[in-house]
Amino acid sequence: MSVPLVDESHRASLAQHGMWVTERAGAGGAVYRMPLAVRFDGPLDADAMLDACAAVVRRHPVLASVLAERDGQVWAAPGEAPPPILFEDLSGDAPGAQEPPAGAGSAADPAGEPGSPEWLAARVAAAPLDLGTGPVSRFTLFRLGPLSHLLLVVAHHAVFDGMSKDVLLRDLAAAYNGEEPPxxxxxxxxxxxxxxxxxxxxxxxxAEFWRSRWHDDREVALPGATGSSLRAAPGEAVELDLGDEVAQAAGPLGVTRFEFLMAALHVLLHAYGNERVTVAADLSTRTEQTRDHVGLFVNELPVVSVPDGTFAEFARSLREELRALYRHREVPLARALGGIGPRSALTPVSVSYRTRPGADPVFTGLDVSVDWAMFNGAVRNTLHLQVVDAPSGLSAVLLFNPAVLGRAGCEAVAEHLRALLRGVAARPDAPIAELPLPARAAGPERAARQGGEPGAAGEGAPAAAREVAGPAAAAGPGGSGAAGTEDALVEQVAAIWCEALEVDEVRPDDDLFDLGGHSLTITRIIALVRDRMGVELSFEVFIDDPTVSGVADEIARSR
Incomplete structure (x- = not known):
């Protein structure tokens, strides 16, 4: 199937750039796969649906793009081939059945019954996406029965966010129905x-706003937790029934449902023994001109508080803090402050809250159901709360890293949050201390209070090494071979750092991120080293040992 691709290159957005560096550093992976499953009941025209998928890609060529570094910048460019748009007949109905392509799946798929959650999870895991070579998106239409079909879309987060699901499905419906969107x-x-x-x-x-607010707290106290994580890892999920309390109580308090739920989560985390609470929130950066685009228009920013007073007072104060934060919602924290290396999450606990604008799109002659919060099997930190606010009500799930937080602990968080929401709905003006909260925890059990999951670098390690530790993290500045690296080479690397960071002096043991470096700086240093020394640096060195000595040692080993 021929699909026209984008016809020019352009600089990647800051969010895309950061995600590209994180992927190259080995800290992304499955957590960046965003699946969307759409079930159709009725007489679906398979050819028309496949054509509609192609029409969506033509309208949103970012789905057919790749990212590549050139001259110290990351660029979005046309992919060499269109995204796969496939059809597989798994119905087993011989009369009139459409032939599946070579290598297609079958009803005997060992991952489970076609269309089941286990089967879908296996399909998502088996859909490779590559930012550098493509594809960055895949469309597969499965025929499960004469009147039953399932469309599975998997896209890389660098070209797709939560709101993109609504945009894609709306445009897909228009194309299937023969309509032309504006x-x-x-x-x-x-x-x-x-x-x-x-x-x-x-x-x-x-930078002025965040300087007094940001504290890079890498530990979090949660029930039964053995540590905390800022790494993408295989995850598990616990459904969270929010009931009607959020919708009923938020309005009278003068806050939105998102603000109400965020306040409740902060209060609960404070009750667990976290004196200063920091929760990262995924904030949309869409404007009037980008609201109808498929793409990545999200920035993760921390929300910091010390809950006090009545719940109503605290919720309103958090609302004011969020209103102040929104003025800087487009600026990545790492660009504003520095000191933050590539990692999949800012904080051990995070929230994504998405408000769906209206009813599901109509596909002529078909009944449609959509899994708007389909789990990709991975989690980016210790605990992530995912909420979809639709006209039909709130749906929520807690995603957790089982390596540091057991299922029982996550289920306890879910129950504690539900109890707190019920208590607040009954007494919104009650002092926080009088609300139904668990007894204060002493904090997670940590071997020598190292922070992070077993095997992670401790609080005494360099900033980036603590974020995503690698094999060389314990070697210290310069790594095992730093002592033998020539002084002239160290001086050359230091000069490159000065140029990339726009500073006058850099010492051999200075940490790149402590100097204000970020993903753009890494790309620039790699390009300068390639041009001047003929060495292609590994991104991992900026995770394992982000110092001048460490980079010089990597160059010496690579020669």
Missing amino acids: PLPLPYGEAARAEQERVDAGLDAA
Whole structure:
């Protein structure tokens, strides 16, 4: 199936750039696969649905793009081939059945019954996505029976976010129904350039805002936790029934449902023994001109508090803090402050809260059901709360890393949060201390209070090594061979760092991220080293040992 691709390159957005570096550093993977499953009951026209998928890719060519580094910048460019748009007949109905392509699955798939959650999870895991070579998205239409079909879309997070699900499905329905959506107001590349200009203009104000607020707390106290994690890892899920309390209590308090739920989570984490609570929130950066785009328009920022007073007072104060934070919502924290290396999450606990704008799109002649919060089998930190706020109500799930937080602990968090929401709904003006909260925990059991999951670097390690530790993390600045690295080479590397960081002096043991480095700095240093020394640096060195000595040692080994 021929699909026209994007016809020009443009600089990747800041969010795409950061995600590309994280992937290259080995800290992404399955956590960046975003699946969407759509079930159709009725007389579906398979050819028309496949054509509709192709029409969506033509309308949103970011789904057919790749990311590549050039001259110290990351660029989005056309992929060499269109995203796979496949059909598989798993119905076993011989009369009139459409032939599946070579290598297609069958009803005897060992992962489970076709269409089951286990089967879908296996299909998502078996859908490779590659930012550098493509594809970054895949569409597969499965025929499960004469009147039963399932469309599975899997896209890389670098080209797809939560709101993209609504946009994609709306445009898919329009194409299937033979309708023509209005043209997009501007190409994706222009949107990325405009966002970059706004971020550049807002860097100083964002840095001033965050300087007194950000504390890189890597530990969190949770029931039964043995540590905390900022690494992408295989995850598990616990469904969370939020009931009607959030919707009923938020309005009278003068806060949104998101603000109400965020306040409740902060209060609960404080009750567990976290004196200063920090929860990262996924915030949309969409504008009027990008609201109808498929793509990545999200920035993760920390929300910091010390809960006190009545719940109503605290919820309103958190609302004011969020309103102040929103003024800097487009500026990545690492760009504003530095000191934050590539990692899959800012904090051990995070929240994504997405409000769906309206009813599900209509596909003519079909009954449709959509899994809007389909789990990809991975989690980016210790605990992540995912909420979808739809006209039909709130749906929520807690994703957790079983290596550091057991299922019983996650289920305890779910029950404690439910009890707290019920208590607040009954007495919103009650002092926080009088609400139904668990007894204060002493904190997670940590071997020597090292922080992070077993095998992670401890609090005394360099910043980036603590974020995503690697085999060389314990070797210290410079690694095992640093002592033998020539002084001239160290001086060359230091000069490159000075140029990339725009500073006058860098010492051999200075940490790149403590100097204000970020993902753009890494890309620039790698390009300069390649051009001047003929060495292609590994991204892992900026995780394992992000010092001048460490990079010089890597160059010496690579020669």
